[in-house]
Amino acid sequence: GQQLNQSPQSMFIQEGEDVSMNCTSSSIFNTWLWYKQDPGEGPVLLIALYKAGELTSNGRLTAQFGITRKDSFLNISASIPSDVGIYFCAGQRDTNAGKSTFGDGTTLTVKP
């Protein structure tokens, strides 16, 4: 079964607000990936993190690789309507390189 816990499960926010979501695991991952999935589409890679403590930005998105290597965080600043979708975290271990373990997602709704 799934080993990654994402929270919150869903969020309803006003356009312009900032968003924070996180992903925790009972075991260590050496790579963290954040994806966004729109209805009827495959997940789109947003940010990849490779080192504990690493903070990486992609436009209005910022993600951090937790120092324990058991968690990761994604922040979205100044949300806009097109941010609507499901955000997934995924972790990889060196021993299973290329196999991503996914959380069950955070569903984001942005009200104009």
Added chain:
Amino acid sequence: DAGVTQSPTHLIKTRGQQVTLRCSPKSGHDTVSWYQQALGQGPQFIFQYYEEEERQRGNFPDRFSGHQFPNYSSELNVNALLLGDSALYLCASSLDPGISYEQYFGPGTRLTVT
């Protein structure tokens, strides 16, 4: 630069039948992974192909099998379909994990088993 493509887009099958799904990786990628995504859940890893061989496998029965061709494209085969096999099947391509862990997904094939 073509991204990951999958065919067909949608498929309806009956219990007990067999199905084949196809994937072409992103240009320059040589590794293909398959995932099953049930409604309301995150994708679950089925298996990964590299150099035409299955390199890793998730917790899926032998009814799920695959193949990779010399041009790096791949097929996923599912035999003796069950109702529970209804899901979105995603293909992801990447470079050899010794180079990069970033995986890029196709749009998926929606399989419905009745």
